[in-house]
Amino acid sequence: MADQLDSTFAALADPTRRAILAMLLEDDMAVTDVAEPFEMSLAAISKHLGVLTAAGLVSQEKRGRVKWCKLEPDALRGASVWMQGFGQMDAIDLDAFEAFLAKELD
Amino acid sequence: MADQLDSTFAALADPTRRAILAMLLEDDMAVTDVAEPFEMSLAAISKHLGVLTAAGLVSQEKRGRVKWCKLEPDALRGASVWMQGFGQMDAIDLDAFEAFLAKELD
DNA sequence: GTTTTATTTGAGTATTTTGAAAAATACGAG
DNA sequence: CTCGTATTTTTCAAAATACTCAAATAAAAC
Numbered sequence: 001m002a003d004q005l006d007s008t009f010a011a012l013a014d015p016t017r018r019a020i021l022a023m024l025l026e027d028d029m030a031v032t033d034v035a036e037p038f039e040m041s042l043a044a045i046s047k048h049l050g051v052l053t054a055a056g057l058v059s060q061e062k063r064g065r066v067k068w069c070k071l072e073p074d075a076l077r078g079a080s081v082w083m084q085g086f087g088q089m090d091a092i093d094l095d096a097f098e099a100f101l102a103k104e105l106d
Numbered sequence: 107m108a109d110q111l112d113s114t115f116a117a118l119a120d121p122t123r124r125a126i127l128a129m130l131l132e133d134d135m136a137v138t139d140v141a142e143p144f145e146m147s148l149a150a151i152s153k154h155l156g157v158l159t160a161a162g163l164v165s166q167e168k169r170g171r172v173k174w175c176k177l178e179p180d181a182l183r184g185a186s187v188w189m190q191g192f193g194q195m196d197a198i199d200l201d202a203f204e205a206f207l208a209k210e211l212d
Numbered sequence: 213g214t215t216t217t218a219t220t221t222g223a224g225t226a227t228t229t230t231g232a233a234a235a236a237t238a239c240g241a242g
Numbered sequence: 243c244t245c246g247t248a249t250t251t252t253t254c255a256a257a258a259t260a261c262t263c264a265a266a267t268a269a270a271a272c
Contacts, residue, residue: 006119013115014260018188025192031219044261046220051259065218065269073192080189083118086127086179120230137249150231152250157229171239171248 024071117161130177
């Protein structure tokens with residue numbers, strides 16, 4: 001659980017990766033096409049996609065020699081909910097939220 | 107803006123720092139009291155608080171020789187709005203939040 | 213088969229982050 | 243002023259990150 005939030009937030013903490021997610025919002029894309037607008041090498045983008053995939057934010061499916069990358073927006077839900085809890089503390093069950101946060105540490 | 111999101115997400119990508127935020131949800135606290143429940147050294151916690159403060163998630167006010175740490179939940183707004191671009195979350199979705207808590211607590 | 217296209221992997225390097233430990237600073241109390 | 247408490251800073255080492263380039267793999271195309 002802690003790992004899930006760790007890897008999600010860490011994946012989002014990089015502008016290249018956020019830009020990739022924004023691109024994938026439009027459409028599924030091949031790795032080469034994802035890399036095209038960036039200055040960076042293809043290998044570097046491939047690694048960024050690996051980080052996003054490890055966090056569950058992107059899934060990759062190989063068809064032929066092309067690997068298609070697909071946004072998995074549901075993976076943002078845990079992190080988004082975690083954050084929104086802070087903005088809404090007066091409106092929710094504080095004890096349950098803190099129990100959750102405490103448990104997350106183990 | 108990119109910098110702001112970078113530092114916010116990076117700050118959240120650490121379970122110790124998320125636990126600190128959760129503690130500050132209860133009340134403002136002195137650095138020493140923040141550090142108390144952790145195994146880590148006080149200096150390490152002071153640095154974590156520095157990361158959170160640099161990201162704007164916490165503010166620190168020195169009164170006498172004690173520095174009080176205060177949660178700044180509004181600082182999460184930028185990141186929260188960014189996530190909303192992905193459509194996985196309504197602006198306010200307490201039902202999802204509670205469902206998430208229920209699911210993660212068992 | 214050989215070549216081309218798509219993508220990953222590994223080696224090497226530079227930078228950043230994390231934490232401990234000890235020294236330094238800041239300030240109230242006696 | 244001196245002492246003890248609160249907190250930060252510095253120094254140092256280990257681990258993680260983010261690249262590049264070159265080599266390796268995989269599968270289509272010729």
